[in-house]
Amino acid sequence: DIQMTQSPSSLSASVGDRVTITCRSSQSVDNYLNWYQQKPGKAPKLLIYAASDLQSGVPSRFSGSGSGTDFTLTISNLQPEDFATYYCQQSYNTPWTFGQGTKVEIK
Amino acid sequence: QVQLVQSGAEVKKPGASVKVSCKASGYTFTSNYIHWVRQAPGQGLEWMGVINPSGGSTTYAQKLQGRVTMTRDTSTSTVYLQLSSLRSEDTAMYYCARDSGGPPRFDPWGQGTLVTVSS
Numbered sequence: 001d002i003q004m005t006q007s008p009s010s011l012s013a014s015v016g017d018r019v020t021i022t023c024r025s026s027q028s029v030d031n032y033l034n035w036y037q038q039k040p041g042k043a044p045k046l047l048i049y050a051a052s053d054l055q056s057g058v059p060s061r062f063s064g065s066g067s068g069t070d071f072t073l074t075i076s077n078l079q080p081e082d083f084a085t086y087y088c089q090q091s092y093n094t095p096w097t098f099g100q101g102t103k104v105e106i107k
Numbered sequence: 108q109v110q111l112v113q114s115g116a117e118v119k120k121p122g123a124s125v126k127v128s129c130k131a132s133g134y135t136f137t138s139n140y141i142h143w144v145r146q147a148p149g150q151g152l153e154w155m156g157v158i159n160p161s162g163g164s165t166t167y168a169q170k171l172q173g174r175v176t177m178t179r180d181t182s183t184s185t186v187y188l189q190l191s192s193l194r195s196e197d198t199a200m201y202y203c204a205r206d207s208g209g210p211p212r213f214d215p216w217g218q219g220t221l222v223t224v225s226s
Contacts, residue, residue, distance in 0.1 A: 034212045
């Protein structure tokens with residue numbers, strides 16, 4: 001199975017900050033890397049697919065980059081509604097695996 | 108709009124089985140694979156398996172092999188997840204999610220079904 005490792009596990013940030021979350025895979029997943037946002041009590045929501053493509057309806061302050069084994073999710077100008085947990089996920093092969101999550105909290 | 112609606116919460120005793128449904132609407136049911144993902148309380152996301160609604164073929168996570176069954180009913184555009192020999196560790200929120208195709212990704216997700224295993 002491909003292992004996905006996110007860092008940091010949690011972070012504190014202020015409204016307006018720029019936040020970067022990294023995700024590393026144990027082997028190359030090409031660009032088959034997706035990012036999801038999950039708020040408490042809610043299902044995850046797709047933000048970024050294929051490493052850097054913004055899902056329709058997602059604000060442009062979210063962006064993704066990377067390929068192979070190293071990926072980043074960047075949130076520029078953090079907004080109050082962005083405080084949530086973020087997960088990366090590889091869809092290169094089954095089992096599709098997720099990172100452990102990064103919780104973005106209010107400073 | 109594309110929507111997945113899941114059945115309601117379940118409480119089961121250890122050793123029992125549970126069957127969760129996921130009804131799809133807003134698209135051609137047989138065009139997209141459906142996956143199941145679970146999340147134990149306070150934990151991360153765990154992929155359980157996938158079903159092709161067109162032919163019914165399935166792929167399951169190795170750790171669940173022998174206990175998990177995914178089926179579909181094309182007449183009602185519904186997929187089902189059955190998990191048997193339940194243990195306390197199976198207590199979790201269970202989500203279905205559509206592989207929206209092209210670059211594979213989960214979109215949308217069902218609202219989740221809480222399964223509680225307790226004696």
